[in-house]
Amino acid sequence: MTLSPRSTSRFQLSQPILTRDGDPTYGIAKKFRFLTKENLTDAEIGVFVVDADTAGRLDRLADRLYRDPMLHWIIPIFNRVNNPLNWPVLGQVIEYPLPTTVSAEL
Numbered sequence: 699m700t701l702s703p704r705s706t707s708r709f710q711l712s713q714p715i716l717t718r719d720g721d722p723t724y725g726i727a728k729k730f731r732f733l734t735k736e737n738l739t740d741a742e743i744g745v746f747v748v749d750a751d752t753a754g755r756l757d758r759l760a761d762r763l764y765r766d767p768m769l770h771w772i773i774p775i776f777n778r779v780n781n782p783l784n785w786p787v788l789g790q791v792i793e794y795p796l797p798t799t800v801s802a803e804l
Contacts, residue, residue, distance in 0.1 A: 732776070732795040732799050733772070733776055742795060742798075743796065744793065745793055746791070747790070753786065754787070759786070763794055764797050772794070773786075776793065777792055
């Protein structure tokens, strides 16, 4: 399936930046191994108890776990959270891929 942006799209004049199975795409098409628990061993998964500083703040949680608040998207995907607004809650135990696992793939 080839992507054909509409004439009003900001990608209309762009060249595909990579191809996937021979079809051009305009974005990153990579599935990271660390986004699902089934792909990791127990040694690659950490456990964290949410405290008052990180409750409802994925950016602070990512900063604490990965030293980078921009990696906030990893934690709700890994925990299969559908609505990350006001998540995680105080006292909740969450799992996360260890920083060494994440940095090896990013």
